[in-house]
Amino acid sequence: RATEACVRNVLPSRATESIPTAAGVSLTIERSEYKPWLHDDDGDNIFFASIHGFGRDPPAPSYYDDEYELAAGGAFYPGSGGPGTEQARPAVINSPMPLRTPSASWRAKMLAHVLEPLDGFKPDLIVISAGFDAHVDDPIEAGSLRDVDFAWMTSELVVMAEQHCDGRLVSLLEGGYRITGRCVASLGRAAAEHVAELMRPSLVG
Secondary structure (H helix, E strand, C coil): CHHHHHHHCCCCEEEEEEEECCCCCEEEEEEEECCCCCCCCHHHHCEEEEEEEEECCCCCHHHCCHHHCCCCCCEECCCCCCCCCCEECCEEEEEEEECCECHHHHHHHHHHHHHHHHHHHCCCCEEEEECCCCECCCCCCCECECHHHHHHHHHHHHHHHHHHCCCCEEEEECCCCCCCCHHHCHHHHHHHHHHHHHCCCCCCC
C-alpha cells in the first residue's frame, strides 16, 4: 500500500479537508499532494504491479477495519491495493487473487497481469517487493504456492531485467510469517529459492 502511494504521488492531486470551528462554521482547507521523485514526467516512467491475496476469510481479522472491506466482498492483507485500480499514468495494476489460489492460476495471472505488461513497458530498473505469504504453509493463507513457484517468478523477473535493463534488479523482503524451524520454515525455504535464482549466471544468451 505504501509503495503504491509513493508511485501515485508523483502526479499532482488535490486533497480537501473540512475542519469544524467553535462558531459552527467549517473551514475548508485544500492542499496539494505531490512529490515527484526526479522530474514532472515521472508518471510516464513508472510501472507498478502487485499480485496479492484477497478474500472473505482473512486469518488475522485484527489487521482489518471497515476502510478495507470492499464492495466486491472481502479484504486484503493488511488492507493493501484493490481491484480495478488500473490507470494509465503512472501505470498501476493490482491483481487480487482469491485466498489459497493454486499455482497454475497464480502463474497465469502473474504472466497476464504483471510480466506481459512489464515486458511491454521495457523497464530501466526492476524493484521486487518479495512477499512469501502466498506460500501454502504460511499462516496468512494468501495462496497455495510452493518453493518452486517463487523460484519461477524470480527467474522470470531476472530474465526481464537482463533483456531490458542490463540485469538491474533490486529485491526487498516483504511478507512471509512461517518462521518456526528457521531455515526449513516456509519463509526460509521460499526466500532461499528466490535468492538462488537471483544469483544464477545469466539466463539470457
